[in-house]
Amino acid sequence: MRAESGRGIDEFLPEAEEILEQLTDDLGQLEASAGTGDADAEVINSIFRGAHSLKGISGMFGYAQVTEVSHKTESLLDSLRMGRVRCEPSVVDLLFESVDTLKGLCARLAAGEDGPDPRVAPFVERLLAAAQPGRPAAPPTLADLGLPEETLRVLTDYEVHRLEDTLANAKRQLTNVRVSFSLESFDTDLEALNHALKPCGEIISTLPGTGSSDDRLDFDLLVGAKVSVDELRKVAEPFGATVLVLGRGPAAAPRPSAGETPAAAPPSGPGAPPAPPGPPTSPTRSPAFEAGGDLRSLTKTVRVDLPKLDALMNLVGELVLTKGRFRILGERLREQGGFTGEALELAKAQKEFERKLSELQQAVMDVRMVPLGQVFSKLHRVMKKILQGSTKDADLEIHGAETELDKLIVEDLSDPLIHVIRNALDHGIEEPEVRLGQGKPARGTVTISARQRGNHVVIEVSDDGAGLSKEKIRAKAVEKGLVAPDAVLDDRELFDLIFLPGFSTKEAVTELSGRGVGMDVLRKNIGNLSGMIELSSVEQQGTSVTIVLPITLAIIQALLVEAGGHTYAVPLNSVMETLALEAGHLQSLEGKPVLHLREQTLPLVRITHLFDRRSPSETPEFAVVIGVAERRVAFAVDKLVSQRDVVIKGLGRRLRNLPGIAGATDLGDQRTVLVLDVVALINQVFEGNP
Amino acid sequence: MGDGAATSTVDLASWRDRLLDTLQDDAGNPGGPRAAIPAAAARVELLAFGLGTETYGIDIGEVAEILLPRPVTPLPRAPAFVQGLVSLRGTVLPVLDLARRLGLPGAEPTRTSRIVVLKDGDEHMGFWVDRVTGVIRFSPGEIEPTGLGLPVDARYLKGIGYDRKGGLVAVLRPEALCDFSVDAP
Numbered sequence: 009m010r011a012e013s014g015r016g017i018d019e020f021l022p023e024a025e026e027i028l029e030q031l032t033d034d035l036g037q038l039e040a041s042a043g044t045g046d047a048d049a050e051v052i053n054s055i056f057r058g059a060h061s062l063k064g065i066s067g068m069f070g071y072a073q074v075t076e077v078s079h080k081t082e083s084l085l086d087s088l089r090m091g092r093v094r095c096e097p098s099v100v101d102l103l104f105e106s107v108d109t110l111k112g113l114c115a116r117l118a119a120g121e122d123g124p125d126p127r128v129a130p131f132v133e134r135l136l137a138a139a140q141p142g143r144p145a146a147p148p149t150l151a152d153l154g155l156p157e158e159t160l161r162v163l164t165d166y167e168v169h170r171l172e173d174t175l176a177n178a179k180r181q182l183t184n185v186r187v188s189f190s191l192e193s194f195d196t197d198l199e200a201l202n203h204a205l206k207p208c209g210e211i212i213s214t215l216p217g218t219g220s221s222d223d224r225l226d227f228d229l230l231v232g233a234k235v236s237v238d239e240l241r242k243v244a245e246p247f248g249a250t251v252l253v254l255g256r257g258p259a260a261a262p263r264p265s266a267g268e269t270p271a272a273a274p275p276s277g278p279g280a281p282p283a284p285p286g287p288p289t290s291p292t293r294s295p296a297f298e299a300g301g302d303l304r305s306l307t308k309t310v311r312v313d314l315p316k317l318d319a320l321m322n323l324v325g326e327l328v329l330t331k332g333r334f335r336i337l338g339e340r341l342r343e344q345g346g347f348t349g350e351a352l353e354l355a356k357a358q359k360e361f362e363r364k365l366s367e368l369q370q371a372v373m374d375v376r377m378v379p380l381g382q383v384f385s386k387l388h389r390v391m392k393k394i395l396q397g398s399t400k401d402a403d404l405e406i407h408g409a410e411t412e413l414d415k416l417i418v419e420d421l422s423d424p425l426i427h428v429i430r431n432a433l434d435h436g437i438e439e440p441e442v443r444l445g446q447g448k449p450a451r452g453t454v455t456i457s458a459r460q461r462g463n464h465v466v467i468e469v470s471d472d473g474a475g476l477s478k479e480k481i482r483a484k485a486v487e488k489g490l491v492a493p494d495a496v497l498d499d500r501e502l503f504d505l506i507f508l509p510g511f512s513t514k515e516a517v518t519e520l521s522g523r524g525v526g527m528d529v530l531r532k533n534i535g536n537l538s539g540m541i542e543l544s545s546v547e548q549q550g551t552s553v554t555i556v557l558p559i560t561l562a563i564i565q566a567l568l569v570e571a572g573g574h575t576y577a578v579p580l581n582s583v584m585e586t587l588a589l590e591a592g593h594l595q596s597l598e599g600k601p602v603l604h605l606r607e608q609t610l611p612l613v614r615i616t617h618l619f620d621r622r623s624p625s626e627t628p629e630f631a632v633v634i635g636v637a638e639r640r641v642a643f644a645v646d647k648l649v650s651q652r653d654v655v656i657k658g659l660g661r662r663l664r665n666l667p668g669i670a671g672a673t674d675l676g677d678q679r680t681v682l683v684l685d686v687v688a689l690i691n692q693v694f695e696g697n698p
Numbered sequence: 699m700g701d702g703a704a705t706s707t708v709d710l711a712s713w714r715d716r717l718l719d720t721l722q723d724d725a726g727n728p729g730g731p732r733a734a735i736p737a738a739a740a741r742v743e744l745l746a747f748g749l750g751t752e753t754y755g756i757d758i759g760e761v762a763e764i765l766l767p768r769p770v771t772p773l774p775r776a777p778a779f780v781q782g783l784v785s786l787r788g789t790v791l792p793v794l795d796l797a798r799r800l801g802l803p804g805a806e807p808t809r810t811s812r813i814v815v816l817k818d819g820d821e822h823m824g825f826w827v828d829r830v831t832g833v834i835r836f837s838p839g840e841i842e843p844t845g846l847g848l849p850v851d852a853r854y855l856k857g858i859g860y861d862r863k864g865g866l867v868a869v870l871r872p873e874a875l876c877d878f879s880v881d882a883p
Contacts, residue, residue: 191832192764192812223832574772619774657790659773659783660821665880666775674785680771682783 017117020069022310024062024114031058031107039100046179047095049170049210055103056085062110073128074113080135081106087139091169102138105131155184155254159215159228167230170212174232180209181237185229187249194225201229201247208240209233230254314415317376324369325655329674331365332652334358373559376416380458380467381409383422387456390426394433401451402437402471404429408458413465417537417557421467424533424541428469428553429454436473436551446548448472464581465559470552476545478502485511503543504639507531535636535687538564538581564656566673566683568649569632572616575681577654577673582686584633584640586648593631603631603642611693612642618668618689639690656683668692742836746867747814747827749797749805753867754827755834755859756814760872762822764830765813777878781826784813791815793824799875801851818876825875834861841869 034055041047059082066074081103087093109131116125163171174180185205189197198214205211210232216225229249233240241251338358342351384406391404413421437443437452444450458467478499485491485505497505505511509528534541539557558564558581566577567586587593587605594612595604603612614628628644635641654673658664670685744755745764770782770793779798783790793813797805805811810829815822841857856869 191830192766195763225833659790660792660818660823662818662821662823662876662878663773663776663780663792663880666773668775669773672771672783672785672790674790679769680783680785680790682771682773 017069020065020071021114021118023065024074024110027058027062028107028111028114031055034058035100035103035107038095038103039097042095042097042100046177049089049173052085052089052095056082056089059085059106071113071117073124074110074117076132077106077109077113077128077135080132080139081110084135084139089169090166091173093139099138102134106135162215163213167213170210170232171230174210174212177232180232180234182254183231183233183237183240184252184254185231185240185244185249186226186252187229187244187247188224188226191223191225194227197247198227201244201249204243204247205229205231205240208235208243312375314376317372320372321376322655324365324372325653327365328369328653328655331362334361373414374412376414377412377559378415378418379409380411380413380418380421380465381406383418383425384409384456384458386422387425387429391429391433391454394430398433399439400433400437401440402433403451403453405453405455406457407455411458411460411465413557413559420533420537421557424530424555425456425467425469427530428555429456431553432469432471432473432551436471436475438474460559461556465557467555467557468552469555470550472550475547475549475551476503476506477547481505499544500542503545506543507541532687538579538687540582540636564654564683565651566654567632567651568675568681569615569630569643569645570647570649571614571628571643571645574616575649575675575679576615577681577683578632578634578643579670579683579686580651582634582636584635586630586632589627589629589631589644594627601644603633605633605642608640610640610642612644613693614644615684618692634686634690636687636690639694641690641693654681654683742838742841742869744834744836744867744869745814746831746834746861747812748829748831749800749802749827753831753861753865754796755867755869756816756872757869758833760816762815762817765815765824767807767811767813767826770826776880784824786815786822789822791822791824793826794875796825796827796875799825800854800870816872816876823876834859834867836869 034051037051038047038055041051059078063075063078063082066072066078084093084099084103084106088095088099093099109128113125113128116122171182174182185201187198187201202211202214208231211229212232213230215228215230231240237251237253244251335358338351338354341354345351387406388404391402395402432454433452437454438446438448440450443452452472454469454471456467456469458465460466481502482491482497482505485508486493488510490505490508490511491497507527507530509526511527531541534555534557537557539555541556542554543551544554545551565580567580567583569576569578589603593603593605595602595609597609601612603610610633612631628646630645630648631642632645632648633640633642654675656671656673658671659666659669668685668689670683672680672682675681743758745758745761746753746755748754765784765786768784770784772782773780773792776782779795781793781795784793785791795804796814797803805826805828807826808828812827812830813824814827814830815824836859841859843857854870854874856871859867859869861867
C-alpha cells in the first residue's frame with residue numbers, strides 16, 4: 009500500500025473502530041425489528057451514515073478494500089432505506105457480515121498485512137446482488153391522503169416511500185400535525201415541537217402551510233405516530249397544534265406488509281393479511297471473515313478535536329458566568345432578608361456548586377493541558393544541530409518538563425524557545441579556550457526550567473556564557489536613535505531596549521544580532537500568547553531570558569473598568585497595579601499626560617482617547633498600570649468595577665483584525681463587554697509617542 | 699392545475715430548504731430531501747422589511763433568525779455602519795446598521811425595530827432594520843435586474859420588484875451586505 013501507511017494507520021484505525029462499533033450497535037437494533045415491517049428508519053439512516061463515513065475516510069487514507077466494501081454496503085443500505093429492498097433478517101445478516109469483513113480488513117491493516125484480501129471480491133458480489141431491487145416500486149397510494157396535490161409534488165422519493173411505508177404499517181398511524189407560529193420565533197418554536205413529537209413517532213415531512221397571515225407561518229408536519237392519536241394530541245396541543253388523522257380506512261393500507269400482528273391493527277382498518285415473512289434465510293451467518301482479533305486492543309485513547317474541547321470550555325465558561333449571577337442574587341437576598349434559614353441554605357448550596365464548578369473547570373482545562381516536555385524534548389536535537397560544525401560545546405539541562413500548559417500555547421512556543429536557545433549558543437556561550445581562560449568549564453551549559461506560579465507558567469532559559477555588556481547595549485541604542493544619549497535608565501529598562509524594533513537587525517553584526525529575526529519579533533510572538541518576556545544579564549556570567557505565560561487562553565481573569573460610559577475588560581495577567589489618582593501623580597511631559605509613580609514615569613492614556621471616543625472633561629479617578637513584556641503604560645479610567653473570570657469570544661472573521669480589541673465577552677445579563685488587546689494598545693501608545 | 703400549481707410547488711420547495719437548514723433534525727436524512735429538489739427553477743421568497751419609508755427584501759433562505767432589539771455594545775475603530783455587538787446564546791454577534799450599510803442616513807431605534815440575522819458562511823451577522831413586514835414571493839422574472847434611480851449603492855442590489863399592492867421592493871444581496879473586512883494594522 010502506501011509508503012506512509014504507517015502514519016496513516018494510526019489516524020485511520022481509531023476512527024474506523026469507532027464507526028464499526030456504532031454500526032454493530034445499530035445493526036443489533038435493526039435485527040430486532042427485521043421482518044416485522046416496522047424497521048426504524050432512523051436506525052437505517054444511522055447505519056447508512058456510518059458506512060458512508062467509513063467509505064470516506066478509508067478512501068482518504070487509500071485503503072481500497074475497505075472503501076470497496078463500505079461503498080457496496082452503503083448501496084445496499086440505500087436500497088433498504090428507499091424501500092427497494094425489504095428489511096428482512098437475511099439482509100441484516102448480510103450487513104453483519106459486512107461489518108465483520110470490515111473489522112477483519114482493519115485488523116489486517118493493524119497487523120501490517122497490506123496485500124489485498126482475496127475474500128473481498130466474492131463478498132462484494134453478494135452485496136451487489138442483494139442491493140438489486142427485489143420487487144417493483146410500490147404503486148402510489150398517497151392519493152387518498154387528502155393532501156393537496158402541490159404538497160404531494162414537493163415530497164422527495166424518500167419521503168413518499170416513508171409515507172407509504174407508514175400507511176402500510178398497522179402499528180403506525182399517519183397524522184398531520186397542523187400548527188401556526190409567529191414569524192419571529194417560528195424556528196425555535198418549530199424546533200421545540202419537533203423535539204416534543206420525536207418520541208411519539210417519525211416526523212416524515214415538515215411542510216409549510218399556505219394562506220398564512222403576514223406575521224404568522226403555518227406548518228403541516230406529517231407524523232407517523234407509534235402512539236395513539238389521543239396521546240399525540242396531548243403532546244401537540246400545548247403548542248397550539250391540531251392533529252388530523254390521515255389515510256384511515258380501507259384505501260389507506262392497500263399494500264400488505266410483512267409480519268403484522270392483527271391485534272395491533274387499528275380497529276377501523278381492514279387488518280392487513282399476514283404476508284409470509286420473506287424468503288427463508290440461512291439460519292446462521294456464514295461470515296467470509298471472523299473478526300480478526302479484538303479491535304479494542306488496538307487503541308486506548310479517544311481522539312478529541314480541539315474545537316470540541318473549545319465548545320466544552322465555552323460551556324464551562326457560561327456556567328462560570330451563571331455562578332456569578334447566583335452569587336449576586338444570594339447577596340441581594342441576604343441584604344433584604346438577613347440571614348434567614350433559606351438564605352443560609354442557599355449560601356451553602358452555592359458554595360458547594362462553586363466548588364464543583366471549579367473542579368469541573370479544572371478537569372476540562374486538564375484535558376487541554378500538555379506537559380512542556382513535549383516541546384522541550386525537541387530542543388536537545390535543535391541544540392545538537394546548531395552546534396554541528398561549531399567549535400563550541402554545550403549541554404542542555406531541563407527542569408520542570410512536567411509543567412503543564414494549554415496545548416495551543418505549547419504548540420506556539422517551540423519557535424520562540426528555539427530562537428532563545430540559538431541566541432544563547434551563538435552569542436552567549438564562548439569558545440572553549442575562552443571559557444577555560446576565565447576559569448569556566450570548557451563545555452557551556454544552557455538551562456531551561458519551567459515552573460507554575462499561580463495561573464502562570466514561568467519558563468527561564470539561562471546560559472553561563474559571556475553575558476551582555478550594558479555599555480554596548482546603551483551605545484547601540486543611542487546609535488540607532490532608540491534612546492536619548494542622556495537618558496537615565498535602570499538595568500531593566502536598559503535590557504528592555506533589546507526588544508525594541510530596530511535594535512537587533514541583520515546588518516548590526518554585534519554579539520547581540522539575531523539571525524534575521526529580531527528580538528522584537530520574539531517579544532511579539534510571546535505577546536500574542538498573552539505572555540511577557542524579559543531579559544537580564546551579568547557580564548562574564550551569563551544571560552537569562554524569562555518568559556511568563558498564562559496557563560490557558562480560553563478563560564481569563566479580567567479587571568472590569570469603566571471609561572467614558574463604556575465598560576471594558578482588561579486581562580488581569582497584564583495588570584501590574586491599580587491606583588486612585590492623586591494630584592501628585594499627574595504630570596505633563598511635552599504636553600502629554602504622564603503618571604509619576606515611585607520614581608517611574610509612565611505614559612498616562614485614556615482608553616477613550618485610544619479609541620477616538622469623546623471622553624468627559626473631568627479628570628479620571630483611577631489608573632490601571634499595564635505591563636506587557638518590558639513596556640508599561642497607565643490607562644486612566646473613571647471606575648474600577650470588579651474582577652472576574654471571563655470567556656473571550658472572537659468577533660468573527662469580518663472584524664477579527666480590529667486593532668486594540670481582543671474580543672468580547674458576555675457578562676451574563678445581555679451586556680457585552682469588549683476585551684482589550686493590551687499588547688496592541690501598548691504598542692500603539694509607544695509608536696504614537698516615540 | 700396549470701402554472702399556478704407548478705410555481706407553488708417550487709415555492710414550497712424553497713421553503714423546505716430553509717426549514718431543513720433550521721431543523722437539525724433533518725440532518726438525519728443523508729443525501730435526502732434537499733438533494734432531490736431542483737434548485738435552479740426556485741422561486742424567490744423574500745423576507746420583507748422596512749427602512750424609513752422604503753421596503754427591502756432579502757432571500758429568506760439567507761435569514762437565520764429575527765431578534766427583538768437589545769442593547770448593542772458599540773465597537774470602536776470599526777467602520778461607521780457597524781453598530782456594535784450583541785451576545786447571543788454564547789456567541790458574539792456583530793450588528794450592522796443596514797441603512798448606513800446602504801449609504802442611507804442611520805436608523806433610530808423604534809418600537810418596531812428588529813435585528814435580522816443573516817447567515818455569513820458559518821458565521822452570522824445581524825442587521826438593524828426599522829421593521830419586519832412579512833414574506834413576499836416572486837418568480838425570478840418578476841425581479842428586474844436594475845437598481846438605477848434608487849438611492850442605494852448598486853453593489854448591494856440584486857434587483858427590484860413590486861409587491862401585490864404595487865409597492866416597490868428593493869431586493870438585496872445578502873453576500874454583498876456581509877462582505878467587508880477590517881485590515882490588520
